Amino acid sequence: VSEGEGEGDSAGRGSGGAASEHLELLRRVTEGMTLHRKLEDVLGAITRGLVGAADAALARIWLYTAAGACGVCARDARADPAARDARSLHLCASAGIFEDLAGPLHRVPLGTYLGGRVAEHRAPLLLDDLQAEPSARDLPWIAEHGLRGFAGYPLLFDGQLEGVLGVFRRRPWEPEAFRVLGIFAAQAAIAIKNAALVEAVERRSERLTLENAYLQDELRRDHGSGAIVGRSAALREVLGRLERVAPTGST
Numbered sequence: 001v002s003e004g005e006g007e008g009d010s011a012g013r014g015s016g017g018a019a020s021e022h023l024e025l026l027r028r029v030t031e032g033m034t035l036h037r038k039l040e041d042v043l044g045a046i047t048r049g050l051v052g053a054a055d056a057a058l059a060r061i062w063l064y065t066a067a068g069a070c071g072v073c074a075r076d077a078r079a080d081p082a083a084r085d086a087r088s089l090h091l092c093a094s095a096g097i098f099e100d101l102a103g104p105l106h107r108v109p110l111g112t113y114l115g116g117r118v119a120e121h122r123a124p125l126l127l128d129d130l131q132a133e134p135s136a137r138d139l140p141w142i143a144e145h146g147l148r149g150f151a152g153y154p155l156l157f158d159g160q161l162e163g164v165l166g167v168f169r170r171r172p173w174e175p176e177a178f179r180v181l182g183i184f185a186a187q188a189a190i191a192i193k194n195a196a197l198v199e200a201v202e203r204r205s206e207r208l209t210l211e212n213a214y215l216q217d218e219l220r221r222d223h224g225s226g227a228i229v230g231r232s233a234a235l236r237e238v239l240g241r242l243e244r245v246a247p248t249g250s251t
């Protein structure tokens with residue numbers, strides 16, 4: 001062991017060593033995020049993993065979505081119904097010094113604060129001195145918690161903005177660690193999009209199952225009354241199609 005090591009710093013190692021170390025840490029976070037199927041769990045694995053592996057004080061993910069599709073907004077009775085379908089950034093995961101997702105900073109319009117800046121330009125943002133940033137001046141907790149470095153990446157899938165990853169540190173980001181975080185963000189965007197698609201398919205399938213159960217129930221009741229009459233136009237339409245696909249008596 002040479003002198004200088006054991007100080008908990010990457011000093012003394014070449015930038016290649018530091019890069020592979022970052023990669024190794026983020027590989028473990030990537031493994032963690034791919035273990036999950038539910039979007040909420042994927043987001044949690046990413047933010048918690050970054051706090052553990054990237055020496056972050058706070059890691060957050062805002063999804064670029066409509067309030068109607070956001071779990072936090074859905075639970076908020078005061079949410080403005082007019083804003084239901086308009087997309088903006090919604091804080092959907094937060095690990096480290098703050099874990100609460102609701103609150104005044106839950107919804108961030110494009111162009112405002114740090115996440116909003118990343119989303120507006122769809123470009124990475126690296127800041128070394130958060131406390132001197134005009135866009136962070138309204139955020140007293142940045143100074144209170146001694147936060148200094150900010151690394152933000154847009155989460156892009158097929159060129160579309162899916163969200164923003166923001167990672168706060170109490171010290172500046174080394175350029176190499178920031179670059180590696182960008183590789184990780186590209187992987188995270190795929191995992192997030194994948195989980196969101198799976199959830200959308202599952203919701204649709206669940207709805208079809210319910211609709212199917214309802215139709216079956218309607219059919220049974222109509223059979224019970226002796227004839228397939230169909231109380232609604234929709235049911236008659238479905239019955240007509242069933243007749244064409246599987247004529248009575250074919251089974």
Ligand SMILES: [Zn+2]
Nearest residue numbers: 070072073090
């Ligand atoms: Zn929301």
